[in-house]
Amino acid sequence: MGAQRVGRRRWLRWTAAALAASVLVVGVLALLVWNGVLWPNRFLASGYDVRGVDVSSYQGDIDWPVLADEDIDFAFIKATEGSSHVDERFAANWDGALATDLVVGAYHFLSFESPGETQAANMIEQVPATPGTLPPVVDAEYYAGFAADPPSVAELRAILDPLLADLEEHYGAPPILYTTQEFRERFLGDDYDDHPLWIRAVALTPDVPRHEWEFWQYSDRDVLDGYSGEETHIDMNVFDGSLEELQALTLD
Incomplete structure (x- = not known):
């Protein structure tokens, strides 16, 4: 015992x-x-040659020549949100990014609380239709309490459709749609396939078939040189194509 x-x-x-x-x-x-030291999607995204970042005021003051040297080819910059909000760093970021050899675009964060027409007017007022820049992006995803209490499909599309139409008329190209896989399945389906798709999937590769998306946000936990804001991490993306094909998407 x-x-x-x-x-x-x-x-x-x-x-x-x-x-x-x-x-x-x-x-x-x-x-x-x-802390972004290990990230499962880095290996999965390593097979794509064209890489880029998306930034907002959270990255603070950006030294664009330094950031542009971080093995990236493009940058999306937050411009506006809803019908009146303007990102406080947009103008500086837009001018700074355009002074580099990056392919540059701007994005608008979709609000569920104001008409699409006034949201389009907000972006149009802030973002020039500069030849050689990427078409405008509409970021459509849940936010705040809408994740638990989202609008109906009809309500969402009543805002999104005129926003997309007004932006396309002004910029002369279909806007890019940024969204999550869940949001796309619930609200968009394949009804917006005439718009380039930028899909967020930060755990694994997108569930959306590769031929259906142009951009993939694969990480929100990378750390690069060239910025000093309250957010230490930066979002990383790839483009499914060559740099020449990316440049072919830009405005005339």
């Missing part, structure tokens, strides 16, 4: 040590992922 008790104590000590080690390993891995 004594030998059994000793053996049981050893087993319990070994089990406790193994569990503690496992918890430590999991904790370290989680910390590395959270």
Whole structure:
């Protein structure tokens, strides 16, 4: 009986040590992922030659020549949101990015709370239709309490459709649609396939077939040189094509 008790104590000590080690390993891995040191999609995205970032005021003051040297080819810059909000860093970012050899575009964050026509007017007022820049982007995703209480498909499209139409008329090209896989399935389906698709999938490759998307946001946890804002991470993206094909998407 004594030998059994000793053996049981050893087993319990070994089990406790193994569990503690496992918890430590999991904790370290989680910390590395959270800080962007490890990211599952980096390997999956490494087969694409054309890479880029998307930025907003959260990245703070951007040194565009430094950021442009970080093995990237394009940059999307937040311009507007809803019918009146303008990103406080947009003008500086737009001018700074255009002074580099990056292919540059601007994006508008879709609001579910104001008409599409006034949202389009907000973006048009801020973003010049500059030849050689990418078509405007409409970022359509859940935000705030709308994730739990979203609009209906009809309500969403009543805002989105005139927004897209007015932007296409002004810029002369179909706007790019940025969205998540869940949002696309629920609200968009294949009814907007005449718009280039920028899909967010930061855990694995997109569920959307590769031939259906042009841009893939594969990470929101990268760290590059060239910016100093409250957000230390930066979003990374790839384009499914060559640099020449990306440039062919730009405005005339």
